[in-house]
Amino acid sequence: MKRIEMSKKGLYIGTGIGLILFVLVGFLSGSLIGGMAGLKLTQLILGAPVEATLVSRVVVAASMIVGVLVSAVLFIGGMAVLGWTAGFMFESLKKPRLLSAEGHAVAVKETK
Numbered sequence: 001m002k003r004i005e006m007s008k009k010g011l012y013i014g015t016g017i018g019l020i021l022f023v024l025v026g027f028l029s030g031s032l033i034g035g036m037a038g039l040k041l042t043q044l045i046l047g048a049p050v051e052a053t054l055v056s057r058v059v060v061a062a063s064m065i066v067g068v069l070v071s072a073v074l075f076i077g078g079m080a081v082l083g084w085t086a087g088f089m090f091e092s093l094k095k096p097r098l099l100s101a102e103g104h105a106v107a108v109k110e111t112k
Contacts, residue, residue, distance in 0.1 A: 006091035007084050014083015015076060022075035027068060034067015035060055 038060035044048050050056050 005095070007054025007087040010083040010085070010087020010090070011080055011081070014086070015080040017083070018076040018079025021079065022072050024073040024077045031064045031069040032067075034064040034070075037067065038063030041075070 004038060039050065041063060042056045042059045046053075058071070
């Protein structure tokens with residue numbers, strides 16, 4: 001069985017944390033911001049006093065869905081990238097290194 005690298009572990013942990021944060025914080029705020037954007041867009045298209053027609057409801061619903069999707073991408077994707085970066089940095093710190101003749105760090109190749 002292959003060993004899971006620290007960067008992959010960090011990716012999974014970051015994705016899990018991002019999913020939890022999205023459920024707790026991002027879902028409601030994404031729908032709220034998307035709904036407000038939909039109301040403003042409907043106001044621009046149909047005029048200032050917005051009536052409860054099918055077009056206005058569809059525009060607001062679609063913008064709420066887009067707001068939730070954007071919030072999901074930001075929370076889950078952003079935390080996944082942060083987790084992968086943290087795992088990659090931790091993994092690079094754990095690898096043994098040698099100093100070359102010039103004093104630069106050179107990675108040691110692993111043998112199986």
